[in-house]
Amino acid sequence: MRNLPGFVKRLVIGRALRSEELQETLLxxxxxxxxxxxxxxxxxxxxxxxxxxxxxxxxxxxxxxxxxxxxxxxxxxxxxxxxxxxxxxxxxxxGGSYEVVSVNLGPSAGLVVAASLLVDxxxxxxxxxxxxxxxxxxxxxxxxxxxxxxxxxxxxxxxxxxxxxxxxxxxxxxxxxxxxxxxxxxxxxxxxxxxxxxxxxxxxxxxxxxxxxxxxxxxxxxxxxxxxxxxxxxxxxxxxxxxxxxxxxxxxxxxxxxxxxxxxxxxxxxxxxxxxxxxxxxxxxxxxxxxxxxxxxxxxxxxxxxxxxxxxxxxxxxxxxxxxxxxxxxxxxxxxxxxxxxxxxxxxxxxxxxxxxxxxxxxxxxxxxxxxxxxxxxxxxxxxxxxxxxxxxxxxxxTSLIHLYILGVFTSFTLSQLGMVRHWNRELRAGGGPGAAAAVRRYRTARAVNAVGACVTGLVLLIVLVTKFTEGAWLAVLAAAVLWTTMRGIRRHYDTTSAELAVTDAGDQLVPPSRVLALVLVSRLHRPTLRALAYARAFRPDQLEALTVAVDRTEAADLARQWEEHGIEVPLKVIDSPYREVARPVVEYVRSMRRESPRDLVAVFIPEYVVGHWWENLLHNQSALWLKSRLLFTPGVMVTSVPWQLTSSSRAGRHPGRAPGSVRRGEPHRRA
Missing domain, CATH: 1.20.1740.10 (Amino acid/polyamine transporter I)
Known part of the structure; x- marks a missing residue:
């Protein structure tokens, strides 16, 4: 039963194919x-x-x-x-119409065709x-x-x-x-x-x-x-x-x-x-x-x-x-x-x-x-x-859907034929060499066909737009316009990201931070906490401390007492939280460390349980996920999850049908 989704997937779509088998799928x-x-x-x-x-x-x-x-x-x-x-x-x-129009009429016109075709x-x-x-x-x-x-x-x-x-x-x-x-x-x-x-x-x-x-x-x-x-x-x-x-x-x-x-x-x-x-x-x-x-x-x-x-x-x-x-x-x-x-x-x-x-x-x-x-x-x-x-x-x-139809496809037809006319014009200008006369005749015939196609499909596009616009075609126009704007925005995002991530001076980027300040988030003293502490020590940071949020002062006092009884040499920092919040006090504390030492790097280690069944995640709260999402937006902070595999996850991991990486993670800690 654990591998039922995988069995159903294979039953529906069949066995996975290797990339080398792509040639065998051709039609x-x-x-x-x-x-x-x-x-x-x-x-x-x-x-x-x-x-x-x-x-x-x-x-x-x-x-x-x-x-x-x-x-x-x-x-x-x-x-x-x-x-x-x-x-x-x-x-x-x-690329079809999209490639023709993009090459000959420009990327913006190509996106008009692409948006129209996707809607169509x-x-x-x-x-x-x-x-x-x-x-x-x-x-x-x-x-x-x-x-x-x-x-x-x-x-x-x-x-x-x-x-x-x-x-x-x-x-x-x-x-x-x-x-x-x-x-x-x-x-x-x-x-x-x-x-x-x-x-x-x-x-x-x-x-x-x-x-x-x-x-x-x-x-x-x-x-x-x-x-x-x-x-x-x-x-x-x-x-x-x-x-x-x-x-x-x-x-x-x-x-x-x-x-x-x-x-x-x-x-x-x-x-x-x-x-x-x-x-x-x-x-x-x-x-x-x-x-x-x-x-x-x-x-x-x-x-x-x-x-x-x-x-x-x-x-x-x-x-x-x-x-x-x-x-x-x-x-x-x-x-x-x-x-x-x-x-x-x-x-x-x-x-x-x-x-x-x-x-x-x-x-x-x-x-x-x-x-x-x-x-x-x-x-x-x-x-x-x-x-x-x-x-x-x-x-x-x-009857209701048909009015939204065919507007996009005639937009594609018209612009692609105009693009082909420009394509043949370019070929005619570049004509020459052996057999040039035959090639010129062929190009001129092709240009005439595309020119007629552009005029006719353009006229049909106008007719469709006029006769169907108020009956619902306006919705298709709006959808294509929204999609065109969205695609432009996606391209801007990718371009901005690429420019920001581009390496300009590798030596400058490889300069190490002045110090590494390690912080282990703790809810109570148990084996996952000790593993996280040991893992953080292995990094040999310049400063290491444990941090807990005192949602309940009695429990926080018990944790401090156990910490001292077991002789743990890592200092324990207790942050008071009168409004029972967990994420905000941790984020504010980390940011204060950054403000005091802007050139230092703060490494935050979060212990997590790894469970074997999806429903077991429901038995543990998800404060780690929320904490990580908040900390990832803090500059100069590295977040590391330190997993502790429960017995159920070990059994699941040994299951022959389970795909790699399909284990589930939950966060059991009430404070951090």
Whole structure:
């Protein structure tokens, strides 16, 4: 039982891997696709739905704009994929948009991208998991009351799987991702063939009408344009996660850049075909879905009790022959799985980006450390915690969370394309040598692609900002701004610390103090106290004394009497404490010693018990911890803990499963 946490850890994440085994965790293309592309592929499940939800605010008449909006989304996705293929080849180190922008537009702009992407990764987990839960509830409506626990449970499973390593998560998630791709493509192909043969599928909601939302009927001019732009910005959720491949290039097998570019191309083609097919099929099948079911007309019962099914669920029921068909359950199962697994893109992108930022000293250095399975465990856990809090706070509602989404990713898209334009300009200026003409043509073509990408994504960013800002996108902007400011502050702290710790004159720093004054803190006379005294003597200080705080004068008198009876030659100093404080009198006494002799060094020795069980710490007070924390802020003072191992700690230390350094320390002394 003593090693139960270690057993559970090994059961969940597996055996620890040596650093030399990192090469074995690299991904082939077939596993990289589900790891890094599950987010853009899974967005097929809700991108079309988001377009329809916005357009039906004005009634069924505005669905005529859906094909054009879908075409614009497809064109934008193609441009972004082409642009990021160039990023992968030009910057294969794995920094992606952050590295491109930092190198070409400056560190501050790079931090804007980093903050935006980190926020977007958090939103990817929240939205993907919430959408996956929606599809689970579409298949099993009885689970609607357990929406939040289901969402948090999915996040926990994703976290545990990713802690096992990138390759392990790729193996675990490959089958559901490929099942989703196959099931959607089969559904789209079957539905389009049925339509071509003259008996196209009809959605279960095809016969329902839609009442326009208040104030959205008969829109014209600018109001109509805003509705269409809003629908377009919602459909652009299909582009989320595209940049993850460029961030994850180091996780690919060699040749890394070529394999990453191939994976990006495969992801782009698959996502475009699936999104275009689902949108076309939804219009053919006359799917009806609204933000409020009470705006649907012709419902068989009370609108408040009507559970709206997702677009994918309605299409599967129409194509495969009813709401209890095998095809429906296959599609719904695959969709629910891949939507949850779409969060895996963020679980790989967020830790990698956080690791690079930590290496550049913009985030805590712990985020650069690899865990037992060579994954960036701290980043994985941090992402899970923040996303879990969002899901809990927003009750795992896709409608509420979606407005916080995609703003960050389009900020990244726009700035990275601008950075690439500057990159190609620099390459063109440096052009020359053999084959210069071919290189110049290649650079100019690449620059044109990135310039178009920058203009288009910049326009989309503006549209998203205008149409979604008041609906909740302001919160994502605020979060990114706070994160940007925090990262700047962290970098300033690390820079200041490095400058302060830098060695300027080693000889001056090695000058010994004039004297060493040793102080042993005592509560009562026992074996730990004597060990601390003996240890302090071994340092041969210029002055040695014991110090106790007289919280109870009777006990202090007894201690002084025992001290004299045992003939201890170290003088005992007793400090009176009428208000029963311990830390303040000790700190004030130490500071007085420093004031009297500023060039002297004060060494404080604190006896401590070492216990073998966590609960044994509860039986001893923690005054030593508080004392040490106070003394560490006193210049010229060294604090040393002198441990006394109890029998329980010895047994724990001999336990074969206990990790080194896992013993617990408690402070039993009532005064010091």
């Amino acid at each position: 082939p293309k077939r596993l990289a696709l589900p790891v890094f592309a599950s987010d853009p592929l899974s967005s097929v499940a809700y991108a079309t739905q988001e377009i329809l939800l916005v357009l039906t605010l004005g009634g069924l008449a505005y669905l005529r704009f859906a094909p054009w909006i879908a075409l614009a989304v497809v064109a934008l996705l193609a441009v972004v994929v082409l642009s990021y293929r160039q990023v992968v080849h030009a910057y294969p180190s794995g 990764y958090v939103m990817t987990v929240a939205v993907s998991v919430a959408s996956g839960v929606d599809n689970v509830i579409s298949a099993l409506p009885s689970l609607a009351a357990h929406r939040v626990p289901l969402a948090l449970g999915f996040v926990a499973v994703l976290t545990a799987t990713n802690l096992r390593g990138v390759r392990e998560s790729g193996r675990a998630f490959a089958a559901p991702t490929y099942l989703f791709i196959a099931s959607v493509l089969v559904m789209v192909a079957t539905g389009l063939v049925q339509h071509a043969l003259g008996h196209g599928p009809l959605a279960p909601t095809a016969g329902y009408g839609v009442v326009p939302a208040p104030g959205d009927a008969g829109l014209t001019g600018l109001a109509l344009l805003m509705l269409v732009l809003r629908a377009f910005s919602s459909g652009c959720t299909a582009l989320t996660g595209v940049e993850a491949v460029s961030n994850g290039v180091p996780a690919f097998r060699r040749p890394k850049a070529r394999n990453a570019a191939a994976t990006l191309a495969a992801m782009g083609v698959t996502a475009i075909v699936m999104f275009a097919g689902v949108t076309a099929l939804a219009l053919i099948a006359r799917v009806r879905i609204t933000d409020d079911p009470c705006r649907l007309t012709g419902l068989p019962g009370d609108c408040h009790d009507y559970p709206q099914r997702t677009v994918i669920a309605q299409l599967a029921a129409a194509v495969f022959g009813g709401e209890h068909s095998v095809g429906l359950y296959v599609v719904q199962t695959a969709t629910a799985l891949v939507l949850v697994l779409a969060a895996n893109t963020a679980f790989n992108g967020f830790p990698l980006l956080a690791s690079i930022l930590a290496q550049h000293r913009f985030l805590p250095r712990q985020l650069h450390n690899r865990g037992d399975r060579l994954a960036f465990s701290n980043g994985i856990v941090a992402l899970a915690v923040v996303a879990g809090l969002l899901l809990w706070g927003y009750r795992a509602s896709v």
